[in-house]
Amino acid sequence: MNDENDAPVAVIGLGLMGQALAGTFLKAGHPTTVWNRTTSKAGRLVAAGARLAPTVGDALRAGSVTIICLTDYQAVHELLGATDAELDGTTLINLTSGDSTQAREAARWAEQRGARYLDGAIMAIPSVIGTAEAVILHSGPQPDFEAHESTLAALGTVTYLGADHGLASLYDVAGLAMMWSVLNAWLQGTALLRTAGVDAATYAPFAQQIAAGVAGWLPGYAEQIDSGSYPAEVSALETDARAMAHLIEESEAVGVNAELPRLIKAMADRSIAAGHGGEQYPVLIEEFARPRND
Known part of the structure; x- marks a missing residue:
């Protein structure tokens, strides 16, 4: 890590997140220059010591x-394309939300103009920027990341993923898939228990326990996926499918929406029909990896 703690930084874009990033750099002692199309958004930062470009x-x-x-x-x-600004020799870290294809295209575009380029994703809300809770992902050439790692560390927990510029975007959406899946499963369970007068606060600790237990399975299941072998060490998929049917039946019996469990059971049924009923649940990766056009 070559940066000193007072390395100068610039922040382009002062929405809520951009303001949080710039403000955090200022608090950490970095001379901070800001630019935004609407200059009024820079007022608070300029008052705190930032320079408006x-x-x-x-x-x-x-x-x-x-x-x-x-x-x-x-x-x-x-x-950047409309300006006559010289990119040659600059280091750009793009924390704009987008997909992996856009990230790779942006990297090629920047590098063709002589810039060093890292793509990133912010897994946090503006209010936690500057704390360990703020996870910020980076992908691109490792030397470029390491050259500025100490500066970037002011923003939170910075993580380097690899040389492929698209990795930060892919990790971002993979993380969202986890978040929404856990929340949706909890909402399904909450809706079921509310029919018996159990409130969400009462159910939440039990749901946390289940979620933590399932999370503990992931490393072992990952080994099965990476090896392409799914021995039923805990439960066969056909057994899980029967439990899915029970969840659907219970949901419908008490008047709760059953769309989500029906979707997952449909995937399990396709896998069973393909001959995987005796294998363990991670075999469903084949269904998740296969696009559906209908």
């Missing part, structure tokens, strides 16, 4: 690293 080009020249946090990748291309 008159142009995007000026912002790019101001820091040892430039953080970009805009609405989408199209906005990034429109902003």
Whole structure:
């Protein structure tokens, strides 16, 4: 890590997240330059010691690293492509939300113009930026990450994923899939128990216990997926499918929506029909990996 704690940084884009990023750099002692199309959004930061760049080009020249946090990748291309700012020799870290294809295309675009480029994803809300709770993912050339790791560490828990610029975006959506799946399962259970007068607060500790227990299975299940072998060490998929049917029946009997368990059972039924009923649950990766057009 080559950076000093007072390395200058620039932040382009001052939405709620961009303001949180810039404010955190300021608090950590980094000379911070900011730019935003609507300059009024920089007022609080300027009052706290930030420098407002008159142009995007000026912002790019101001820091040892430039953080970009805009609405989408199209906005990034429109902003940097429309300016006469020189990108050659700059280091760009793009924390704009997008997909892995956009990240790889942005990396090629930036590198063709002589810039060093890292793509990133912020797994946090603005209020926790600057704490360990803020997980910020980075992907791209490792030397470029390591050169600025100590500066980036001011923002939270920074993680390097690999040289593929698309990895941060993929990890981002994979994390969202986990989040929504856990929450949706909890809501399904909560809806079931409310029919018997059990409130969400009473059910939540039990749900936490189950979620933590299932999380403990993941490393072993990952070994099965990576090896392509799914011996039924705990339960066969056909047994799980019978439990899914019970969940569907119970949901319908008490008047609770059964769409989610029906979806998962349909995937299990296809896997069983393909001859995988005697294998363990992770064999469903074959269904998740196969696109459905109907």
